[in-house]
Amino acid sequence: MAGDKAEKLPRKTYEKELLRLQTELVQLQEWVRAEGARLVVIFEGRDAAGKGGTIKRVTEHLNPRVARIAALPKPTERERTQWYFQRYVEQLPAGGEIVLFDRSWYNRAGVERVMGFCTKAEYQLFLRQCPIFERMLVEDGILLRKYWFSVSDAEQQDRFRRRLEDPLRRWKLSPMDLESITRWEEYSRAKDEMLVHTDIAEAPWYLVESDDKRRARLNMIAHLLGSVPYQDVPPPVLELPERPPSTGYERPPRDLQTYVPDHAADL
Numbered sequence: 001m002a003g004d005k006a007e008k009l010p011r012k013t014y015e016k017e018l019l020r021l022q023t024e025l026v027q028l029q030e031w032v033r034a035e036g037a038r039l040v041v042i043f044e045g046r047d048a049a050g051k052g053g054t055i056k057r058v059t060e061h062l063n064p065r066v067a068r069i070a071a072l073p074k075p076t077e078r079e080r081t082q083w084y085f086q087r088y089v090e091q092l093p094a095g096g097e098i099v100l101f102d103r104s105w106y107n108r109a110g111v112e113r114v115m116g117f118c119t120k121a122e123y124q125l126f127l128r129q130c131p132i133f134e135r136m137l138v139e140d141g142i143l144l145r146k147y148w149f150s151v152s153d154a155e156q157q158d159r160f161r162r163r164l165e166d167p168l169r170r171w172k173l174s175p176m177d178l179e180s181i182t183r184w185e186e187y188s189r190a191k192d193e194m195l196v197h198t199d200i201a202e203a204p205w206y207l208v209e210s211d212d213k214r215r216a217r218l219n220m221i222a223h224l225l226g227s228v229p230y231q232d233v234p235p236p237v238l239e240l241p242e243r244p245p246s247t248g249y250e251r252p253p254r255d256l257q258t259y260v261p262d263h264a265a266d267l
Contacts, residue, residue: 014214021221022061029062029098031230036095038142041224042104045149046187047177048159050210054149054217055100058224062098071102084108084126085133092142105130109194111176114186127197134203143228144203147220148191149210153184 032039041058043051059067070091079087085105093099108126112118118126137144151159160181163173180187199205206223210216 008212009214009218011214014218017218018057018221021218021225022057024225025058025221026061027232028225028228028230029066030233030235032098033066033096034233038093038095039098039228040093040101040137040142040144041098042101042106042144042146043149044103044106044110044147045208045210046151046156047180048156048163048172049149049151050213050216051102051149052172053213054220055102057217058100058221066096067098067100069100069102070104084122085129092137105133106194106198109198110187110190113190114183115176115179127193130198131200131203134198134200138202145224145227146203146205147208147224148195148205149208149216149220151210155211157181 031037043055045051055069059069070088072087072091075087088101088105091099091101105126108118108123109130113123134144160173160177163169195205206220208216208220
């Protein structure tokens with residue numbers, strides 16, 4: 001699909017299908033909880049490729065006690081002395097949980113390698129250990145899904161520019177993001193080498209074309225749903241009880257409590 005720019009998906013079509021898929025995600029969540037399954041979804045890709053927006057749509061209607069996002073900051077000095085995968089292991093799900101990694105252990109294959117934050121020996125060790133680590137996760141019963149969001153250089157540049165001009169999204173733009181512009185080909189080579197070593201049968205990579213964010217979100221969610229053998233879990237039968245008659249309770253006077261000012265009244 002690279003080079004064949006698809007027509008942007010109409011908003012009405014997108015919103016209708018997104019709602020349908022999100023309803024299915026709730027059913028997936030209930031199956032995970034009922035079966036005690038463990039689901040890990042990895043989101044990787046270029047800066048401004050649309051990972052964060054997709055994660056928001058995936059989790060929008062899910063129970064945060066079941067589905068949580070793992071977005072780890074840079075490692076502490078103590079974590080730097082640990083086995084590289086150790087702090088990610090702590091984030092893995094227990095039975096009945098879903099964890100979505102907003103970037104993951106693949107930091108070592110991308111930004112750490114390109115920006116020189118790890119040594120060549122550490123990088124080579126990661127490439128050897130990562131497939132073994134992921135096979136261990138899968139063998140232990142974890143459902144592991146890995147998505148790489150691919151965006152063109154022109155679209156990434158436009159998104160960076162819009163972030164720079166938008167006070168609500170400027171926080172998303174960091175000096176590291178801007179550095180990635182000048183290292184486009186280095187990141188491309190790093191991604192290609194990463195795929196060669198870590199696109200394994202037990203945990204394959206799935207690439208998501210994301211120049212059109214709407215298409216990318218729908219495509220990724222639909223694929224995730226199609227890759228997990230979940231079934232519909234009948235919800236418990238609930239009945240709204242009748243409100244009992246008053247026993248004489250009276251609310252304290254309003255002037256005895258502090259209320260927030262009615263800002264909306266001034267609009």
